[in-house]
Amino acid sequence: MLAAFFAAALPAAQAADVKMVDGIAAVANNDVITYRDLNQAVARARQSLPKGSNVSDAELRRQVLGQLINQSLVVQAGQRNNVGATDAEIDEALAHNAQSNKTTVAALYAQAAKQGISRNALRRNIAQSIISQKVQQQAVMQHARVSDEEVDAFINRAAQQGVTLPEGEPVRQYRARHILLRADSDNAAAAAESSIRKIYSQARSGTDFATLAREYSQDGSAAAGGDLGWFADGQMVPQFEDAVHRLRPGQVSAPVRSQFGWHVIKLEEVRDAGTPEERQRNAVRQYLAEQKAQQASTDLLRQLHESAFIDIRTPS
Structure with a gap:
């Protein structure tokens, strides 16, 4: 740029x-x-x-x-x-x-x-x-998350219309929750870092992560206990993905800084989309996420x- x-x-x-x-x-x-x-x-x-x-x-x-x-x-x-x-x-x-x-x-x-x-x-x-x-x-x-029900509906519509969907490539997928504290100025970043470390301590000591997310997270996923659904590499910012890659299911990351602020992440599950059905579902999920992302950008500009x-x- x-x-x-x-x-x-x-x-x-x-x-x-x-x-x-x-x-x-x-x-x-x-x-x-x-x-x-x-x-x-x-x-x-x-x-x-x-x-x-x-x-x-x-x-x-x-x-x-x-x-x-x-x-x-x-x-x-x-x-x-x-x-x-x-x-x-x-x-x-x-x-x-x-x-x-x-x-x-x-x-x-x-x-x-x-x-x-x-x-x-x-x-x-x-x-x-x-x-x-x-x-x-x-x-x-906030708007590009794709549920399993949406994937099912898309596949069913395609079958009804006689459309053959591509299989897609094998890919590893992750399901995670996170807590986000925004940090949009140097002062806010310092305050957010102090707060997120206290939240991290609570999560490490056994406090339910979803409960903490509902109480503290400033992301749109807070109401769902911080649940981000299933995602693959390339769908999250690099700092977030790097932290996820270092976790095993059930583990909670140390505080991570990204352009959105400070995160604490809990990895719930990991799966490899290896069977033809799994690869197809992943390809549909990625397609729907891209469509939602484009629509979210269009809607944002229209509203503004x-x-x-x-x-x-x-x-x-």
Whole structure:
């Protein structure tokens, strides 16, 4: 993400273009998207297009402006719900991008400065991306769980319609519960870590995990005792999956930090989808989860647009 961000330098504005560069391209509630923002984003998008793409400049600008408005609305929704990005998360994102691009964080800052982007502005942009990702992932996690009954219904409908479903690949699946304490600022992260360690001690001492989840968890799964249902690798954030992999059924993890906050995880069961029926059910489960995730993202944006004030402007 940052590689493309830095690579797209905003061309030096000619005197006649100053008004367009510094003017307002759109307003989303209380947030202003300037032509400078739009021009930089269009340049990044143009660089990422496949060779031979025939997307017109006007269409690309329309698409990119829509994406900027969507991100603004999602970030605003996150801020209203106290979703933030800590300095540690921003530092981690910078380090990850530096490593991916075989450079250093200092070099990233220097490259941004050449584009007229200050250190604070760069960190602010990264924070907004992190917040946007958190909000969308929270929406997906709350609505993309697939029950056994939904898998059964899908398979039955396919049979009634004479549709042959693919078998799918052998895969290991996990069923776990978790307790989540959100940590969307450095102060909140410290408080959440202290609280989650006390909850972890209670879980280790034999207090029923589901009861603790109902009482303390700030995730949508709290009402179900923290039950996340069955999932396979690639469906949870890496820190969560790594912790699950180190557990045996019945064990409780030490506190784990992810972009959502602090987790304590209890692994309930592990199974290998090895028979043809199991592989088929897993393939259906993954398909339904992907469909629900897409719908959750669509619904989130629709709801945000319905309640938003949006004013799209054109250059004079």
